[in-house]
Structures are given as C-alpha cells and as structure tokens.
Amino acid sequence: MRIACLAAAVALALAGGDAWAQASPPAPAAGVPAQDILVSGVPTDGPQAAQVQALIQDEYRQALAAAGAIALDAAQLQAAARQITAKLHQAGWADAHAYLPGQVLAVHLGAGATPAATVAQALATPAAGATAPKVPPLRDREAAAAQDQTLSVRGFRVQGVGDHPGDGITPAAVQALADEQFATLSGGTGKPVQANFSQLQQVADRITDRYRKAGFIVATAYVPAQTVGADGIVHVDVLEGTIGKVVVKGTSRYRAGAIAAPAERLRGEPLRKQDIDSALLYARDLPGVTVSSTFQPGAKTGQTDLVMVAHEARRPFVFTLGGNNYGTELTGRYRAQAGAAWTSPLGIGDQLTANVDYAFDPRSNVYGALGYRIPAVVVAGLSGVIGATRSELQINSGAFADLQIKGPTSSTFAGADWKFVNTDDLQVQSSLRYIREKSQLGALGVKLSDERFDVAELGFGLQRTDQRLRGLDVVQGSLRKSVRDDSTKPDLVSPDHDSNFSLLRLSYTRLQFLTRSQRMYFKVGGQYTKYALPPLEQFVIGGPDSVRAYPIADALTDRGWYGSLEYHVDAPFLGDHVSPFYDRPWRELLEVEVFYDFGRGYASHHRDGNNPVETLEGVGAGLIFRIPRFHHFEFRLDASVPTGSRDASDKGGYHIYSRFGFTF
16 A cells, blocks of 8 residues: 655644544445545645535535445545545645555554554544434434434425526525525524424425426435534435436437437436427427337436437328318319328438329319428427429419410528427417529419519517416417519519518417317417518408408409408317217217308509409308218318409309318
C-alpha cells in the first residue's frame, strides 16, 4: 500500500481530531464495516468546518445512491474521495485533499508515542458516550425493535431536487413542503419533536406525492440511513429518475430510429409523464403504425429505459374508393374518386399519396393530385412536403357545348409543416408553402385567360381539448402573398384583378358535447383582402362545405365570411338497440343532423362597376351512416333549402349533397 507522509494531514490530525470525525460518513448499519474519509487543507473548527462536513456527507450519500448499496467497496470509496477533493476545490479550498485512513501516516511526537494505526482509529471514532441518534437502513426500520424507536428532530433537509419551475418543482418549493411537514409534526411551535421512523417516511411520501402529481412518475423521496447530528436535521434524499436508453420493439418496415426519434431528446432528462406522452403522440402521427410504451430498469441506479412498442399495419398500402355529387351541370354532376397511399417507403415515416377524381354527366372534368411528405427525424413534428395538382376542364354538353370551352388548371407546391406543441389536450402547428398556380381557359381555339402566379403562404393551426366544458376547439389561419405574376395580357376572364395581392384566411370550429349522444357544432370562417383577386384566390360561397342550399361556388367574392350551426344526435329512438351490422348498437352507426348556414361576400373596391353584396343562407337536415368494420364505409347526405332573398344560380329550390367512401 502506498503511504503518503503529509505535513498538512499530520498537523490537522494533531490539532483537531474533531475535524476528522466530522468528515466521517453516517454510522453504517450493523455488520457493515466503518468507512471513514480524512481531509487536509480545510478549516478544523467554526462554521466553515461544519460546511466542509456537510459537503463531504452529501457527496458520500450520492455515491451510495449511485452504487445502490449501503456501503462502498474500496474502489468506490477511493472514487468518492477524489470527487470530494474536486468539490472542495470548487468550494474555494484549493489545498484540500481527501484520503482514506490507510493512506495517511500519522506520527505522534514525544514521550508515550502512540502507533499510527491507533492514532488513525482515534481520529475516525467519536468519543465514547457521545453516540448520536441514527436512522437505520430501511430493512432494519421494519424490525419489531425499531417500531417504537424515536429520535429528536428539529427539521428536514431535502437533497437531490432539480430545478423544474414549470412543474412547480424547485429546491426551494420542495424544501418548503418539508418545512410544512415539520411544522405539522411540531404543532407549529418549531420546537424539536420526537418522531418515529413511520413519521419520517410520511414526510418523504408527501414529497414523492408532489413529484408524482407534477408528472415525475418514477421519482421517489426517501429517508436514507444516517446519523442525525447535534442540529437535529434529518436528511431526505430524492431520486428523480432519469431516462436511460430508448428501446424500440416490433418494427419490420420502419427503422427503429424513426420510432425512437421523438423520445431520443429525453435521454438523461427526468422521466415525466407529459414528456413521454408527447413523444408517443409524435410517434403515433407517423402513418401506418401505432405505438405504445412500457418501461424497464436502466443500466444505472436512478435510470429507467423507455421501451416503445410499434404495431405496424399489415400492408404498407392504403386504397380509397368513393363517389359524390359535388359537381355542376358544366363540370359534371357526379364524381368517381380513387386514392392510394404508400406509407413509409423509406422506413422513416414518409408517405406518398395519389388521388384522382373523374367527373361524369357530363364527362367534363378530370382532377388529379400527387403528394409526398417526409419527416425530419432530427426535429420532432417537423416534416417537408411537396405536391402537385391538375384539373382538365372540357365543356362538351349543354348551352356552352358549341363554344368548345376547355383548359387546364394546375398547381405545384413545396414547403414544411411543424407541429411544435403536441400534448393530449393541445396541438399547435405552423406551415410554410411556396405555390405555383396556373390557370388557362380558351374557347373556339382562342385563349381567353392565362393566369400564372407564385404565392407564398404562412399557416397556423391549433386544436384544443376543453376538458372543463367538454368540447373541442379548432383554429386555422393563413396569410397568403403573391410573389410573382407571369399572367398573359389581356385576361378576358378576370380583366381587373390585381397582380400584387395579399389576403388573410381564418376559421374557427367548436364541437360541444351536450350528452353522450348529442353534440353541437359551431363553425365560422372568412377571408379578408383589399385587393381584387384572381378566381383561384377568391372566397367561395355555396356547396357542401359552405352554404349547402346553393350550388358549388354560387358566389365568388374577394372577401367574405361563412358561419354554420349544427345539432347532431346519435340514432334518435334507436340508440342502444342492436343493429344487423356486426351487432353494433345503432348509436355507433347512425348520426342525424339539422343545420343553419349563412354566408356573405364582398367585392374589392379595386374592381370596376357596381358589385353588390352577396348574401346566401339556408336551413337543412342530413344524416351520416357508417360501418367502420366494413372497409370503413361511410355515407353522408345533406339536404337544404334557401331561406334568404337570393335565388340559386341554377334556379333550384333545394339542393342535396351526398358522398360515400371505402378504405381498403
């Protein structure tokens, strides 16, 4: 064994044996060898000596917690001594050094010299008759002999508390809670009290409860084995619990890193329920997979590994088929729809989608769309998007058939979406798009219009669950600004539109639950601009998504607003009766609604001539029928009649809109 002759250590040993005793950790449990640490280069009496003692004991307790044991082995004790030396240097004692008893040679000078081993033992052992009260290890507190044991307590000192002000967890807040518990024990007198081990544990339990309510689901406060000093202060330690590894199971097409990405940022952080829930919500946003979680012990004391279990869809492809009557007599009254989605072709949660609509009666219009979304794995909730749409119009029947009106309308776009808040009750998302719009129209071989615009769009979306009032709020908004106008002059379709324009769109929807089977919907949305807009940017009033008593796009205006109030009830008079469709109750399959729609639009002052205000309103009723287990079949029917003074452009006294769809 290496023996160091250190003048400072010897001087400290000869001048103040009490300082060595203060540097000793709390007395161990029966059967555990004593463990002592000797320190040189520090004050030996007064307040600073007490500060040194507290620092050393704090470091020793942390070493015990990290080791998960009631005593340290030789290597662990040596590591603790090195850590104590470093902490003392940080505290301002540059000459301080911590040693193990066997590393110091103490020479007692003069007559009657005492052997070094005896000196070291004396320095590390309190005087007889001065035994301090002890808190034994937890297993010993349950023994019958310890049930009635008490000790004098003047207060509590909580250690290991992190700074989490957003959750109401700070060292000061938790210490205040411990002080409140002591005040309760002392009856508010502040005087020392005789407390048993059960009462001490109750204080720790209250701290644990505070942590759990704040979302720290594995945090634990405990009263460690310790020797209570003359100050009567009982130490309470906190293990907040941190996230160790993120383990992914159950993936085949998905890469494990794509599932784990939302949780990787949590490694080394305290394990909080809200953080885990948010990471799971981000993972569940990925297409074609659902994710659950569990925990397992981590590699180190105080660590917990997060296990994310992925359940992938059987196939990476999703197909949809459907139809509707959302057209017009010029563009085709009825539409057949087909769509396909390829989920996670790269294994990282990306998705490729394609959709096509074919109009018939008459066969005048074909619409197609292609899109691709790819998540930015390094930032949770961030994804890039690109896409294109194209519509081919050709009027070959009706009053305008002889004019041979035709022309394509297309758009291409690229941008990004970022869901930067993702909790059970609140999701907030922003988006950015750069869009290239083109619209051409000709008749009898003559070009009537060739509009080409570049538009930048900044979007915002919010969805909030109102737990108190049992409702759901959805807010959406966007700011669009023209960047470039490459349109051909003259424009015979929209000759007075502005080349440079901007507009603001906002919408709000409230879903309010009344009873288990009844709901109210309130919707309002609008668009504001001072510019004369091209047709592709105008506000649309009329149709299945607006005032349902009128044809689609019966009014096109530069600015306007739309509102709707709907009452929905599940399967009136049928409710819990069993249906013939997979024996499900009717309330799960049938929904009936009544509604009132109102819309108003205004032309820009930049337009020539007298442009009246457009006001459309109507009332109606409808139903929704769905069989989720049969390829997610859904059928919707709405019928509405105008209630205002404005007639529909097609002279219809009522309008019926319907659609159906399957998912495979």
